Amino acid sequence: MKNIYACLVGEWVCLNDDPECRxxxxxxxxYEWWESGAEVWSPKNLPEEHSMYYLNYVNICYKGKDYRINPIFIQVVTE
Structure with missing residues (x-):
């Protein structure tokens, strides 16, 4: 089993623990996201060089809240 962890607002949580997480x-x-290629938003050409808007990210809904995080804050643990 692969568990997907994310650092959300400074706390590491197991996204798999929330059955509504998407x-x-x-x-x-x-789990489906990981198995289907773990797509992240990543621009080919940066319209602005020094803007946080164009950093790689994923949008996650966890426990009723929406988060936009950089993929470096995701870890996959095989147990």
Missing amino acids: FIDSGLTP
């Missing part, structure tokens, strides 16, 4: 743009559960 990667917003795809509607996939954390």
Whole structure:
């Protein structure tokens, strides 16, 4: 089993623990997201060089709240 962890507002949580958790743009559960290629938003050309708007990110809905985080804050643990 693969568990998907994310650092949300400074706390590491297991996304799999929330049955309603989804990667917003795809509607996939954390496990489905990982198994289908773990897509992240990543621009090919940066319209602005020094803007946080154009950093890689994923949108996650976890326990009723929506988060936009950089993928470096995601860890996959195989148990």
